[in-house]
Amino acid sequence: MLRPDHFQVRYVINPWMEGNVNRAKQVSAVRQWDKLRVILSGLGEVKLITPQPGWPDMVFTANAGLALGSTAIISHFAHTQRQGEEPFFEKWFGDNGYTLHKLPPHLFFEGAGDALFDSDGARLWAAYGFRTSLETHSHLAKIFNVETVSLRLVDPRFYHLDTCFCPLPGGYLLYYPQALDISSNDTIDRLVPSDRRIHLGEIDAINFAANCVVVDKTIALHKASSTLKERLASAGFGLIETDLGEFMKAGGAAKCLTLRLDETVNTKRMSACQVTTREVEVEGQLIDSSLMGSICDLIVSDGGSFMVKDLRLGQKRNEPSIAKIEVTSPTGESLDHLVQKIIRLGARLPAGEEKDAICEGANQDGVAPEKFVATTIYPMQVRILGEWITVDNQRMDGVIVIEKRTARCSLIRDLKRGDQVVIGGEGTRLVRRPDERGAGRRFGFMASTISSERKVELAIERVAWEMNRIRERRGRLVVVAGPVVAHTGGAPSLAWMIRERYVSALLGGNAIAVHDIESAMFGTSLGVDLHSGRPATGGHRNHLAAINRIRGAGSIARAVGKGDLTSGLFFELVKQNIPFSLAGSIRDDGPLPETEMDLIRAQEDYARLIKGADMILMLSTMLHSIGTGNMTPAGVKLVCVDINPAVVTKLADRGSLESVGIVTDVGLFLSILRQRLFVSLR
Numbered sequence: 001m002l003r004p005d006h007f008q009v010r011y012v013i014n015p016w017m018e019g020n021v022n023r024a025k026q027v028s029a030v031r032q033w034d035k036l037r038v039i040l041s042g043l044g045e046v047k048l049i050t051p052q053p054g055w056p057d058m059v060f061t062a063n064a065g066l067a068l069g070s071t072a073i074i075s076h077f078a079h080t081q082r083q084g085e086e087p088f089f090e091k092w093f094g095d096n097g098y099t100l101h102k103l104p105p106h107l108f109f110e111g112a113g114d115a116l117f118d119s120d121g122a123r124l125w126a127a128y129g130f131r132t133s134l135e136t137h138s139h140l141a142k143i144f145n146v147e148t149v150s151l152r153l154v155d156p157r158f159y160h161l162d163t164c165f166c167p168l169p170g171g172y173l174l175y176y177p178q179a180l181d182i183s184s185n186d187t188i189d190r191l192v193p194s195d196r197r198i199h200l201g202e203i204d205a206i207n208f209a210a211n212c213v214v215v216d217k218t219i220a221l222h223k224a225s226s227t228l229k230e231r232l233a234s235a236g237f238g239l240i241e242t243d244l245g246e247f248m249k250a251g252g253a254a255k256c257l258t259l260r261l262d263e264t265v266n267t268k269r270m271s272a273c274q275v276t277t278r279e280v281e282v283e284g285q286l287i288d289s290s291l292m293g294s295i296c297d298l299i300v301s302d303g304g305s306f307m308v309k310d311l312r313l314g315q316k317r318n319e320p321s322i323a324k325i326e327v328t329s330p331t332g333e334s335l336d337h338l339v340q341k342i343i344r345l346g347a348r349l350p351a352g353e354e355k356d357a358i359c360e361g362a363n364q365d366g367v368a369p370e371k372f373v374a375t376t377i378y379p380m381q382v383r384i385l386g387e388w389i390t391v392d393n394q395r396m397d398g399v400i401v402i403e404k405r406t407a408r409c410s411l412i413r414d415l416k417r418g419d420q421v422v423i424g425g426e427g428t429r430l431v432r433r434p435d436e437r438g439a440g441r442r443f444g445f446m447a448s449t450i451s452s453e454r455k456v457e458l459a460i461e462r463v464a465w466e467m468n469r470i471r472e473r474r475g476r477l478v479v480v481a482g483p484v485v486a487h488t489g490g491a492p493s494l495a496w497m498i499r500e501r502y503v504s505a506l507l508g509g510n511a512i513a514v515h516d517i518e519s520a521m522f523g524t525s526l527g528v529d530l531h532s533g534r535p536a537t538g539g540h541r542n543h544l545a546a547i548n549r550i551r552g553a554g555s556i557a558r559a560v561g562k563g564d565l566t567s568g569l570f571f572e573l574v575k576q577n578i579p580f581s582l583a584g585s586i587r588d589d590g591p592l593p594e595t596e597m598d599l600i601r602a603q604e605d606y607a608r609l610i611k612g613a614d615m616i617l618m619l620s621t622m623l624h625s626i627g628t629g630n631m632t633p634a635g636v637k638l639v640c641v642d643i644n645p646a647v648v649t650k651l652a653d654r655g656s657l658e659s660v661g662i663v664t665d666v667g668l669f670l671s672i673l674r675q676r677l678f679v680s681l682r
């Protein structure tokens, strides 16, 4: 232990310190510490280290290092605020005859704060997540020749393992499960029988009941609830409570204030640690595309750890950067899963480590093997007989089927029994284009992603420019439109674009056709006069009358042929022989004869019409826009126009770098777009 002569909360490196800077009462702290020392002296021998001015947290000697027998590993603190304590602790261990070990300098290790031996000395529980690096665990296992089990801390209030976890004699474990992630809890459940697991409730956890000093069957701690006291008593433990409130202000209690030097040396212990490391490489516009950030975030959120071994930044805008990343995970299995996810983001295994994709035959029509690889909007390749083959028909939410030396994307429902489906992720990779950048160099206005107010006009101008280029090179522009296009008076502008051959196909629901045809036949949309904006007399039946007339004719095309439909979007589509697809929904009136009420067929029809699209204009329909977005591969420019920013964000966020949202009234959008296109046509 170390007398708290210089103890004070001087900085904030954990949530307990927040609001407590300079608020610890020195006299009370000394009194509380002394009481603990007297209690512990009654249970064993207490050795003291000399306090050092300027290191206010040095009183928490649990973090000095970790000792077993005459071997000690010296700590290397994660925060600079505590690193100055290291030489004093090192000197103490040296002076007291310990054989010292230091871990590689790039790794952090906070001693017995994050590494706790079982009472029989057979196992070491080691934590990571806030302070100690996961990579240290395999070193601990080797140095102490002990089975080391990794646990991940997830609640910043319990930033060290000893704040929420305490192995007790007799194989008992006192801990707060919520402070650890799910897989750590699974590990504990596997290793500790249920009748030995003593769960702390939140109140006991935040009173640091787990931060206790255990000597034989006596537990010294800050505070315990009556329930906990009873539970511990039934397991044969006696409790001594002693107020340590001043130290709680800095985030420590009984255990933090002590370092145990007489851990049981189990002669039968054996070195074992499942922590596994593997290298991945990533190349491309790592910074501009924020790929590097995404990979690092994924590793951490998945419970892994990383070390960038080599980062070569491209010197010019077009030059790719290359990085080698060492990825570490608590087990080999969790590492495999993690690496597959990183590969799906765009990383690759180093040359020589790549393997062919693994397939498993579907054993039922329309059902994929359990471990299928799910596709995204980004182009993928699979490795077949040593060669990387690009997957055909790329779309999101599909699986990959390999046939001889080809690979294609398939929906699960389209699988046939025996189809060889890629599983596991080994031998698959994402193909990123060399010019891929967050700022969307190829499609300038996408830098801002969502344009509103003043930016709208500029965005429309760029859309018009792109539409003209697509038209000139006879590319494909597909429009997805909701009925609001008709309600807002946008239909004539869109009809003009169809007439001028800007549009290659139109997708929508029953409603866009119903309301367009209603306005063409009766001058109303949902009964509202489109010129005056007032409800037309008897207008409430107009949409039904429109549906009725089309049904009478047999189809929209026949109604045009008969002269029943003489203007509007659908008139122009029929006249120009431009394909359209209407997908049914439960809201539909009628429906119109063309509306496809079999949704699988409707999806297939949509997929057929968007094939080869250069750009998709999504106009005020959440349902059909998202439906279309889901089947569109990366590389297609998506423009989503909606008055609701949430809808626009949802579409713009789906991962395509080339999607842009424009928050505005769709009628206004179409009218300005028409003007811009018109000017350029002249």
Ligand code: NAD
Residues within 6 Å of the ligand: 482, 483, 484, 488, 508, 509, 510, 511, 512, 514, 543, 583, 584, 585, 587, 588, 589, 590, 620, 621, 622, 623, 624, 641, 642, 643, 644, 647, 664, 665, 666, 667
């Ligand atoms: P939706 O909710 O999917 O989309 C409507 C979108 O329009 C919303 O995102 C909304 O924010 C946006 N919007 C509203 N006013 C706008 C404006 N002035 N400018 C720009 N955006 C605006 O609904 P939906 O696509 O209209 O309909 C969903 C389904 O219901 C479709 O399949 C449709 O065909 C069907 N439906 C059928 C009928 C009918 O048969 N009579 C009527 C309505 C809807």
